[in-house]
Amino acid sequence: MTDLWQNAMDHAVALARKAGSVSVCLSFCLFIGEESVAAGEPCVLTDNPTWIVDPVDGTTNFVHGYPFVAVSIGFAVNRKLEFGVVYSCIEDKMYTARKGQGAFCNGQLLNVSDQKEISQSIIATEFGSNRDTEVVDKIFSSMRKILCLPIHGIRGVGTAATNMCLVASGCVEAYYEIGIHCWDIAAGAIIVTEAGGVLMDVDGGPLDLMSRRVVAANNKIIAERIVKEIDAFTPLRDDASTETED
Numbered sequence: 001m002t003d004l005w006q007n008a009m010d011h012a013v014a015l016a017r018k019a020g021s022v023s024v025c026l027s028f029c030l031f032i033g034e035e036s037v038a039a040g041e042p043c044v045l046t047d048n049p050t051w052i053v054d055p056v057d058g059t060t061n062f063v064h065g066y067p068f069v070a071v072s073i074g075f076a077v078n079r080k081l082e083f084g085v086v087y088s089c090i091e092d093k094m095y096t097a098r099k100g101q102g103a104f105c106n107g108q109l110l111n112v113s114d115q116k117e118i119s120q121s122i123i124a125t126e127f128g129s130n131r132d133t134e135v136v137d138k139i140f141s142s143m144r145k146i147l148c149l150p151i152h153g154i155r156g157v158g159t160a161a162t163n164m165c166l167v168a169s170g171c172v173e174a175y176y177e178i179g180i181h182c183w184d185i186a187a188g189a190i191i192v193t194e195a196g197g198v199l200m201d202v203d204g205g206p207l208d209l210m211s212r213r214v215v216a217a218n219n220k221i222i223a224e225r226i227v228k229e230i231d232a233f234t235p236l237r238d239d240a241s242t243e244t245e246d
């Protein structure tokens with residue numbers, strides 16, 4: 001019998017290696033990756049061309065055999081995303097977006113939902129991995145307030161990258177989370193905007209890739225409505241220990 005998980009892992013490894021080898025060819029490129037940062041490499045976004053990579057987004061899912069796992073590869077120049085690729089391995093869905101050229105899933109053009117009524121919307125979010133009771137209370141409080149607006153429902157597939165692709169596909173109106181990292185959302189961010197969606201911080205300001213807070217939505221009306229209900233908190237920034245002057 002085919003080993004589904006081995007296939008998924010082989011895909012993830014092949015994609016990550018490919019990104020790595022291109023990065024080596026283009027030696028001026030910098031690299032931010034979940035594993036490299038865990039190994040002590042810097043996590044700093046400069047104006048230099050930079051790969052922002054999560055080889056396995058949905059690690060807990062992967063460990064438990066919960067079938068949503070993605071490879072997430074973003075590429076930024078001058079701190080702006082140029083392209084993003086999210087491969088949802090088990091679903092065999094390849095999401096791609098190049099700045100100014102639209103977003104696609106397996107070659108099909110993506111468009112966000114045109115829903116403007118929060119009461120008719122599905123919102124994606126996650127419980128996250130922080131088990132600090134104050135943080136958990138804020139997460140539950142935000143979910144409770146959003147659910148009781150009311151909305152149609154709350155969903156979450158356990159990977160930020162895939163949740164963002166679901167916004168881009170029009171399956172959910174919005175996704176928000178506090179506590180994610182830049183490698184979880186970089187590729188998904190450009191996929192959402194190229195599908196016609198919007199990005200912002202959980203306080204309604206501009207998205208800051210390093211702040212570990214994100215709202216991705218089909219439009220500003222839905223995004224701003226959610227923002228009003230979120231009990232925001234401020235995790236330690238991704239670039240906290242590596243901030244530079246530029």
Ligand SMILES: O=P(O)(O)O[C@H]1[C@H](O)[C@@H](O)[C@H](O)[C@@H](O)[C@@H]1O
Binds near residue numbers: 059060130
């Ligand atoms: O699976 P990873 O790469 O660790 O990222 C997930 C994170 O661990 C979870 O806490 C979040 O809720 C997910 O949205 C991330 O995708």
Ligand SMILES: [Mg+2]
Binds near residue numbers: 054056057058184
């Ligand atoms: Mg991740």
